[in-house]
Amino acid sequence: MTTPTPTVAVSDRLIPIDGGRLYVKDWTPETAGALPPILLFHDSLGSVDLWRSFPALLAARTGRRxxxxxxxGFGRSDPHPGRLAPGFVAAEARTVLPTLLDRLGIGAFVACGHSVGGGMAVETAAHLPARCRALVTIAAQAFVEDRTLEGIRVAKRDFQDPDQFARLVKYHGDRARWVLDAWTESWLSPAFADWSLDAALAKIRCPVLALHGDCDEYGSSDHPARIAAGRGTVRMLPDTGHIPHRECEDELVEAIGGFLSRV
Structure with missing residues (x-):
C-alpha cells in the first residue's frame, strides 16, 4: 500500500536582521513533530523561488519542516548594502544565521546548501556545532578550481545576451546586475583565489552527505571528496550537472531522505 503524502503548509514572511530584511519561506508537513528542520542555502544566482518544487517535496518526503x-540582495529580500567581501561565505554563517535562526525560533537544524550555498552550509555547521545535526551539500565548491573559474567565465559571456539576462531579472528585479556581478567578480577576483572550506571542514562534528553531479560544469568530484573526507559520504549523481534539484529532483530527495532517516 502506498503511504499517503502528508499535507504541507506553506508560509512566508520578511525577517529583519542587521542591514535589511530577509525573505523567508517555510514548508511544514503535518507530520513534522519535533524533528530538526532543514535550512536551505541557495546558490550564487539563486533565490527561494528558484528552488521551485524541491522544498515542498523534501518536506513531504522527510516529514521535516x-x-x-x-x-x-537576492530575490525578495532587501538590497545588499554594498559589494561582497572576499570572506562572504563564512560571514553569512557568522553574522546572519544566528540572528535568522533565533528569530525563526529554530534551535537544532539540518544545514543543506547548493553550490556556494553548500559552502555557507559548511560554515554554518562549523560555526554552530551544537545546533547543526547534519550537513548536506549539493554541487558545492570546497576550493577555487580551474573548472569552476572557466564555468563562471563562460556564464559571464552568456549573460551578455539580453534574453539570458532577462532570466535573472525575473527573479531578482532591478538587482539582477548586482547579483550577477556579486557572483562573477567575487569568484574571479585575485583576492578570492586562495579561498577554501578547509578550516571550516576541520570543525565539522555532525554527519555529512556530499552530493555532486558527475557532469557538473562548475566543479569536479574533488569537491565532494574533500567535503566528506573522514566526515561522511559522497554520492555522485549520474548524468547530472550543476543543478540536481532541477535535473534529478526525485533522486536527490531520496538520497537526502535516506541519509536523514539514519541520523
Missing part, C-alpha cells in the same frame, strides 16, 4: 531564505 523546510526553511529557505533569500540572502540580502
Amino acid at each position: 523546510v526553511v529557505a531564505y533569500d540572502r540580502l
Whole structure:
C-alpha cells in the first residue's frame, strides 16, 4: 500500500536582521513533530523561488519542516548594502544565521546548501556545532578550481545576451546586475583565489552527505571528496550537472531522505 503524502503548509514572511530584511519561506508537513528542520542555502544566482518544487517535496518526503531564505540582495529580500567581501561565505554563517535562526525560533537544524550555498552550509555547521545535526551539500565548491573559474567565465559571456539576462531579472528585479556581478567578480577576483572550506571542514562534528553531479560544469568530484573526507559520504549523481534539484529532483530527495532517516 502506498503511504499517503502528508499535507504541507506553506508560509512566508520578511525577517529583519542587521542591514535589511530577509525573505523567508517555510514548508511544514503535518507530520513534522519535533524533528530538526532543514535550512536551505541557495546558490550564487539563486533565490527561494528558484528552488521551485524541491522544498515542498523534501518536506513531504522527510516529514521535516523546510526553511529557505533569500540572502540580502537576492530575490525578495532587501538590497545588499554594498559589494561582497572576499570572506562572504563564512560571514553569512557568522553574522546572519544566528540572528535568522533565533528569530525563526529554530534551535537544532539540518544545514543543506547548493553550490556556494553548500559552502555557507559548511560554515554554518562549523560555526554552530551544537545546533547543526547534519550537513548536506549539493554541487558545492570546497576550493577555487580551474573548472569552476572557466564555468563562471563562460556564464559571464552568456549573460551578455539580453534574453539570458532577462532570466535573472525575473527573479531578482532591478538587482539582477548586482547579483550577477556579486557572483562573477567575487569568484574571479585575485583576492578570492586562495579561498577554501578547509578550516571550516576541520570543525565539522555532525554527519555529512556530499552530493555532486558527475557532469557538473562548475566543479569536479574533488569537491565532494574533500567535503566528506573522514566526515561522511559522497554520492555522485549520474548524468547530472550543476543543478540536481532541477535535473534529478526525485533522486536527490531520496538520497537526502535516506541519509536523514539514519541520523
